Amino acid sequence: MALRRFDIEAGGDSFSFKPETEPTIAFWLAKYPEDKKRSAVIPLLWLAQKDNAGWLSEPAMREVADRLEMPYIRVYEVATFYTMFRLQPVGKFHVQLCGTTPCMLRRANDLKEVCQSKIGNKMHVTDDGRLSWEEVECLGACVNAPMVQINDYYYEDLTPESLGEILSKIENGVEVQPGTYVDRLNSAPEGGLTSLTEAGLFDGSRNEIAVLPNLPDAAPEPEPAPVAAAPKTTLIEAAKPKPKADDKPDVIEIAAGEEDDLKRIKGIGPVNEKALNELGVYKFRQIAAWTPANVDxxxxxxxxxxxxxxxxxxxxAKQLAAGEETEFSKRVDAGEVESSKDEGDE
Ligand code: FES
Structure with a gap:
């Protein structure tokens, strides 16, 4: 394990938690008996790091030790052991790049080169204070390797190109979406669902608290919901107005063989193409004409x-409908994109 020292100079002389953090501190302290409150050291260090621009200064560690009535050295031991605690200043957006074997086998080293060229050496903070990066061990998302964590979010299934784009957007203050950057849903197969296709697996309806049967002190069965079961929605879905039926995009009928190869659009694999065709979407020009309501x-x-x-x-779609190429469509045409090939393609 690397020797990690904290930056005494950059930390100044004092630190205090933000007033709005106090209720969260109280929440964590309430979990432990008064004489065991040092058990809250990791959550309090985490909160201190959040309140100190993403890293732990020496005064911040002392503040945590004072709150928990711990010797300073005990808090330093924890902070210097776990790499989730940064001991020197970082950028407003700090990139943690996983370099462990599954990510390394999927070209994490190429992602490192992108960080090196766009940001600089590890833990260097760019002049505008926006970016820094470091290499970390497995972040538990190997199925979506290679990946990085930027602040609190994961960006997965990356290529040097997609990571470069993400970093450029951050540099320019453009919002970036976390999650996977290939044609898959979370960690489902590329190109769309193949075997576990039941909607209930993904709409949250299976997330109810289960009571295991036949346990000695099993809690009583929950009362059935008083209201007739309505389709379940996630919180995000519930907050978003449902698209109206008349927002459905215009569809067309065409003769067999006249379809465009929609898989030349990055993000559309064979499964999504089939679903679009079933909807009546066959041509680039149709997608190019979608309104925001159609997209929703x-x-x-x-x-x-x-x-x-x-x-x-x-x-x-606009470029392809105009007869132009995109970088992605060139790769599809050259047979370089596995996820864009139909079954039976070479
Ligand atoms: S090896 Fe990279 S997330 Fe596990």
Whole structure:
């Protein structure tokens, strides 16, 4: 394990928690008996790091030790052991790049080169204070390797190009979407769902608290819900107005063989193409003409909120409809994109 020292100079002489953090501190302290309150050292260090621009100064560690009535050295031991605690200043957006074996085998070293060229050496903070990066061990998202964590969010299935784009957007103050950057839902297969296709697996309806049967002190069965079961929605879905039926995009009928190869749009694999065709969407020009309401409708229909915009389907479709190429369509045409091949393609 690397030797980690904290930056005494940069930390100044004092630190105090933000007033709005106090209720969260009280929440954590309430979990432990008074004489065991040092058990809250990790959550309090985490909160101190959040209140100190993403890193732990020496005064911040002392403040945590004082609150928990711990010797300073005990708090330093914890802070210097766990790499989730940063001991020197970081950028407003701090990139933690996983370099462990599964990510390394999926080209994490190429992602390192992107960080090196766009940000600089590890733990260097860019002049505008926006970016810094470091390499960390497995972040538990190996199925979506290679990946990085930026502040609190994961960005997964990255390529040097997609990471470069993310960093450029952050540099320019443009919002970036966390999650996967290939044609898949979370960690489902690329190209769309294949075997576990039941909607109930993804709409939250299976997240109810289960009571195991036949336990000695099993809690009583929960009362059935008083209201007739309504379709379950996630909080995000509930907050978003449902697209109206008339927001459905215009569809067409065409003769067999006249379809465009929609898989030349980055983000559309064989499964999504089939779903679009079944909807009556066959041509680039149709997608190019979608309005924001159409996009919402299609995203709702295909259960992937935010993805069409993130992958910029419409701009790609406009170029392809005009007979131009995109970098992605060139790779598809050259047979370099496995996830864009139909079954039976070579
Ligand atoms: S190896 Fe990178 S997330 Fe596990």
């Amino acid at each position: 409708w299609v995203e709702d229909f295909m259960s992937f909120p935010g993805r069409i915009e993130r992958e910029d389907w419409i701009a790609q």
